[in-house]
Amino acid sequence: MPRVLLATCAEMPAGDEDEHVAIAALRAAGVGAQPAVWDDPAVDWSGADLVIVRSTWDYTLRRAEFLAWARSVPRLANPAEVLAWNSDKTYLRQLADAGLPVAPTRWYEPGDDVQVPAGDVVVKPTVSAGAKDTQRHRDAAAARAHAAALLDTGRAVMVQPYLDAVDSAGETGLVWMADRFSHAFGKGALLAAGAGATDGLYAVEQIEARQPSRAERETAEHVLDALAALSPAGRGDLLYARVDLVPGPSGEPVLLELELTEPSLWFAADASAPARWVEAVQGWLARV
Template identity: 35%
Template structure:
């Protein structure tokens, strides 16, 4: 007699700092259960996890990867086809040089220059006037610096040793903040506005930033869809889910970053993001028959 298929297993990947999952994870847990899936939160560096047993592996809150990138990419390369977005997308997206790639493709972007040395940073920052310097590998806004005089810039003793990317300081960050559109299965599904505090340009909550759900606008949705389509054209890989961050620069909305590796979906603010994500995961989780 044929054995009945078992419930597909989904592994949701996190890190030691967030062992129970990302903020608002309960919404995703419920949505996956409603899709008939068994889901567990596991740490990416837990040697006891049987990744081969999973039908789908979805990276969610691995927010320590920037300090251990080689290990993280090594882990991802061993997971196999069950890994959503996949190691090639991760390798490209975890190095902010991808912003230069996107800029070269014609996508509306915050202007970005790559800088391998201190002298590269100085030249780029001097070109932009007031500049933002970011580590090429960085997460959560860590290591970001605002440089007002590039000619004398040096990395701080406890700062990032490089390489970097350099962008102009976009003035609208102070009053409009940053807009993020969530893309799932090729479709824009929701939007948030993020504002920095009065003492920092970073919109992350740990630096005093705040966020709120706003109506998905046509302008932002079209740019987000264009951004993800551009990535797919560049890499030739499927992008199942991601977040496109934007700012208004010189009168138009432009992309500031695209998060495709471990994009926070802000489920604590937008719990309904869990529904299309669960549907996308279910569509890729074939019932096991062995």
Template identity: 40%
Template sequence: MDIALITYVGLPELTEDDRRLLEPLRARGLRPRAVVWDDPGVEWECFRLAVMRTTWDYFLKPADFLAWLERVSPRVDVLNPPDVLRWNSHKSYLLELAGKGIPVTPTVLCPRGRAASLPALAAERGWGSVVVKPAVSGSGRLTRRFEPERLVAEGQAHLEAVLAEGDALVQPFLPALHEGGERSYIFFEGVFSHAVVRPRTMEAPGDTVPDGVALAPRADEVALSERVLAATPGRTLYARVDVATGPDGTPLLQELEVIEPRLFLGASEGAPERLADAIVRYVSR
């Protein structure tokens, strides 16, 4: 069976990490092939399954991406499921999960076209340093941190620049995230696979970044991750739950990545095989 591993034009042969999945899939009788998501010449009906991997430009043209998903999903099974991809593509999902009782990094959504004062938002909530980012984004694009003395001029100007393109998020800066790194918990079919501490460098499309460092999972962070996945509107083939430490030491959801996350397959022995087995189980149904 032919399996499409979906990527973007900047990585036509996938990342080194994702290429670790190729041999396990072949060993299980599947024929994996890297496919650029917006290549107009792809005959999607030829594939049994399309697995999203490194579509690291979807947030630069989100309307095109969602329209492509609408066109392709009737022609081939797409994983993660299209409804989950659409839901995860706008970071307002953080507010939805918070409304379900999930501990989430405090987040304010600033809608495009509506005036917002960054100094006022920070003052009302008692935040010092804040992070401003687009609600539809990836790879750290337009994500910036501002100290209190920079909120009025630089911070406000940046917020307005983000709002000129779309919705924006404002969050408090968590010192523990900077000091200890962000922990990522990777799941296949909702089952915990492995955990890593992610490098703190921004991951730009096409950049070569070091693998995450293997992390002994913390029970409270695994439990949080499982709650997040249980509250996600659909089952997932793969998911990465990024966790940070809040001011009181408890874990908080920083982001849920179910579109195109690095899965750090090289950080855990057997991880590529576990994902390949999950794909085989899907196509065998």
């Protein structure tokens, strides 16, 4: 029986609700799937036929350690070099420079003088997950203070206008498994006006099943097609990929995040997604 480990974090050693579905579906298909905590020194990663990165959400303040772990795992999906490229949101800058529609962003490094655009803005660290340390600000001084606090701890920062169509339309996540489109989901706006930052490992999200629009599907395909030229791997090298889109300033879909590291796949949004997952993982097992 092939042995597959799904990497999670110490705060949720059995994985999250997605992993419960993913593991049950794999086991039913004869794959020995188990959760394992990425920084647990007792785990024998090289004994697994495949290791899949899943809910490893506590890496954001220990990214170097996380990437060193990823490079040490012999059969990892997604590949370590993809995680290195994708776990810092500066990849969005490359995609924007290549002409893809990316949420308008200003980029700051420690030592920079932060300028915020007029109106509501979002300040987030370039290395972040689960909306942790991400906040919406109405007040420019508060936005600059938030950015300065992050920069003072050595973190790079992004400042974006708050794309307020997300309040009504939400965000659309499109999920691919082994380069086959699986399903999409809708996610409610996370940054309510005046809300503080999340205290938990991640902000709790409202998810619903959603059919992507033609424009969303096309935009997501363009983003994935661009990977071959910009990232260390092409779309065919990815076991999983999620493209997160929100309506931009003129209503067209813009990229908020391309999640190739630790995306929730939201199996609950599509009853046939677990079967596609099993097929994708079995195909990957035959490849590695």
